Amino acid sequence: MIQAYGLTSDSRKALPPAVDDVSFEAHAGRVTVLLGAPGSGKTTVLRLLLGLQQGRGVAYFRGRPLHRVAHPSREVGVLLGDVPGHPARTVRGHLRMLCAAAGVAVRRADEVLEVVGLVSLRDERLGGLSRGMDRRLGLAGALLADPHTLALDDPADGLSGRESRWLYGMLRAHAEQGGTVLTTMADPKEAARVADRVLTLDRGRLVADQEAAVFARTRLRQRVAVRSPHAVRLAAQLTREARAAQRSVEVVQEGGNRLSVYGSSCADVGETAFRHGILVHQLADETGDMGPGAGAENKAAGNRAAGNRAAGDRATGQEAAESAAGENKAGENTAAGSMTAASVAVGTGGTPTESGPATEQAPSAASPHVLTSPEHPAPTDRPVGTDDPRPESHAEPPASPSPPSSPRLAAHTPDGLPALPPPLSVRSAPSPLRPLRYEIRRATGISTGFLTAAAVLLVSALTAVMLGGAGHTAQARLLTAWPVQLPLPPAALGAGLLGALAFGDEFRHPALAADRGTVPRRLGVLTAKLLVAAVTALTLAFLTVGCDAEVLYLVYGQELVRVPADWMALGVSWLAFVVGCAWAGVLAAGVFRSTTAGLAAVVAVPVVVVPVVQKAVQSASVRTAAGFSMRLRETLLVQWPFGGGRYVDAAARVLGQPVGGAMALSLTALLCAYLLTALRGRVR
Incomplete structure (x- = not known):
């Protein structure tokens, strides 16, 4: 169940807020539709509900x-816009990555792929999916963690009629299982067909909260759409005959040669046109929309009509009888919709009266859905105030005979909708490896990282060959392919780029949007990204030195691949420097939400921070930190195992260098900024 109170978006300069004081409830076991024209605030309401946009109110x-x-993705499944996935990732790889983020078994990806009919496209790239397949994948991602609530923003936008029926059938099956469904749409007729309750938004305000049957009766009414080159003449004849017969008929000229006739039928309009020799190009029954405020107007009109009936108005019975006779003559099992307060009661001399049952396009009170069949009967009425009948753990109920209409055990819609995937059993505690699994799948699911590493090794080898041919290059710089003229070697720059992509791709393709924001600022996610970035950087550093040495040996022989005497200190410095660049890219991209900003922060360390630190070190006192490891051992009263004092001295010398100090300073500043933004987000 969803309860929203006073949802209000932040004001936009001098403009009013897009959503102003919206309050409603969406109950379990029911499909609730947020209805409104484009720009009415439907998407903003969903974003405020999910905490993806700043505003006021509670949900x-x-x-x-x-x-x-604790597990937002298991509470609410979200589909806002297109599927937020990297276009180069496969359908199955995308869902497996989301499985790791939600903490569910990877087999769940195959289950939901079978449910939404994408098994044959599981190896297709996201960028090559059609609109219909994209909607199916979005629904699969929303159902992945077996959430209680589905929040979908116009999921049928751009779909064909058959695809729309399939999608709304899935939503109906989820609601019948006891879940809550909240979706947005702009078509009133579609809302009346698929919803249990319709919430109408207009200019950011909630103007109506109605059951589907009441919505269909007060908002929608049947009309006859007519196209004729003599539309004005036909309208005059229809009005004249209605006045003579004392029938309540409204004729509206829509513009050009089109008329909308309310309170009549195709048979009556066609006979009138035939008798007077008027050419007709189109004659069809439609369901007309009376606008967002029609509910209140129809209520007032109904009250006035009831007063006229109490006063003995003779026109009421005559109008109902003639309307029924006209429908029988046409052979249609439909009824005229209720008239608005502004409808013209032609020939009656009084106010318009209410009609009988709802139209065939509008659902009836007993069965507000048309997506029913003998195999999938309409659900019985459910109490509005009931909450989710499923337990909190979403565990499987005990085995018992199920009715044929169970949406997970039988064939369900006219299109043969497969069963929903079985519910999950929520674990008592999340696994500490869950963010790590997600990050590994995210990093290895696309070829960007592998192509970047290959490009780094190639550029590094070519640079080493050029430096070896030029001569006068230190052995350490030769093996790492680091010219004096460049601020960073190719390996450090590549590690920084891969680190920046770790968070930058999250904001470009926010796959974790349903899990509190575009990228959850959690220490588990940050730790996983730092760990994977460190392993990637170490691997890249080792491969770079090895490839450079091998290429130098092949081109110039043994002379240029001698191992330096202080190889240990140089190796530690090299590995720490590459890992530091990768971490700087991760933290900067997480703080500034951009891959470009992350890479810029990596380049700024040697260009901006190192000169500042170097100047500060040169202006410091003449005392040094010699003997630091010995004094530290005496303070801690422990002996360094396996000659650990040498490693401590090497680490102190690395940090004492300008580059090491600048890197440590930059990482500290970026980590503090990341933690500050995370804490500020929690306070909000």
Whole structure:
């Protein structure tokens, strides 16, 4: 169940807020539709509900705000816009990555792929999917963690009629299983067909909260759409005959040669046109939309009509009888929709009266859905105030005979909708390896990292050959392919780029949007990214030195591949420097939400920070940190095992260098900035 109170978006300069004081409830076991024209604030309401946009108001999911839910992806499945995935990632790889983020088994990806009919496209790239397949994949991602609530923003936008029926059938099956469904759409007729409850938004305000049957009766009404080159003449004849017969008929000229006739039928309009020799190009029954405020207007009109009936208005019975006779003559099992307060009661001399049952396009009160079949009967009425019948753990219920209409055990819609995937059993505690699994799948799911590493090794080898041919290059710089003229070697620059992509791709393709924000600022996610970036940087550093040495040996022989005397200190410095560049890229991209900013921070360390630190070191006192490891051992009263004092001295010398000090200073500043933004986000 969703409870929203006073949702209000932040004001936009001099403009009013996009959403202003919206409050509603979406109950379990029901499909709730947010209806409104484009720009009415439907998407903003969803973003405020999910905490993806700043504003005021509170929202509760089964009695808890989303930031208090331990597993948000298991509470609410979200689809906002297109699928937020890297276009080079495969369909199956994308879902397996989300499985790792949600802490569910990877086999769940194959289950939901079978449900949404994407098994044959599991190796297809996301960038090559059609609109319909993209919608199916988005629904698969929303169902992946078996959430109680589905929040979908116009999921059928751009789909064909068959695809839309399939998608709304899936939502109906989820609601019948006891879940909550909240979706947005702009078509009132579609809302009346698929919803249990319709919330109408207009200019950011909630103007109506109605059951589907009431919505169909007050907002929608049947009309006859007519196209004729003599539209004005036909309208005059229809009005004249209605007045003579004392029938309540409204004729609206839509513009050009099109008419909308309310309170009549195709048979009556066609006979009128035939009798007077008027050419007709189109004659069809439609369901007309009476606008967001039609509910209040129809209520007032109904009250006035009831007063006229109490006063003995004779026109009421005559109008109902003639309307029924016209429908029988046409052979259609439809009824006229209720008239608006502004409808013209032609020939009655009084106010318009309410009609009988709803139209065939609009659902009835007993069955507000048209997505039913003998194999999948309509659900029985459910109490509005009931919450989720499933337990909190979403565990499988005990085995018992299920009715044929169970959406997970039988064939379900006219299109043969497969069963929903079985529910999950929520673990008592999250695995500490869950963020690490997600990060490994994210980094290895696309070829960007492998291509970057190959480019780094190639450029480094060519640079080493050029430096070896030029001569007068230190052995350490030769093996790492680091010319004096460049601020960074290729390996450090590549490690920084891969680190920046770790967070930069998250903000470009926010796959974790349903899990509190575009990228959750959690220490587990940060630790996983830092660990994977460190392993990647170490591997790249080792491969760079090895490839450079091998290429130098092949080109120039043994002379240029001699091992330096202080190889240990140089090796530690090299590895620490490459890892530091990778970490700087990760932290900077996480703080500034951009891959470019992360790479710029890596380049800024030798260009900006190193000169500042070098100047500070040169102006310092003449005392040094010699004997630091010995004094540290005496202070701690322990002996360094396996000659550990040498490693401590080497680390102290690395940090004492300008580059090491600048890197340590930069990493400290970026880590503090990241933690500060994380804490500020929690306070909000």
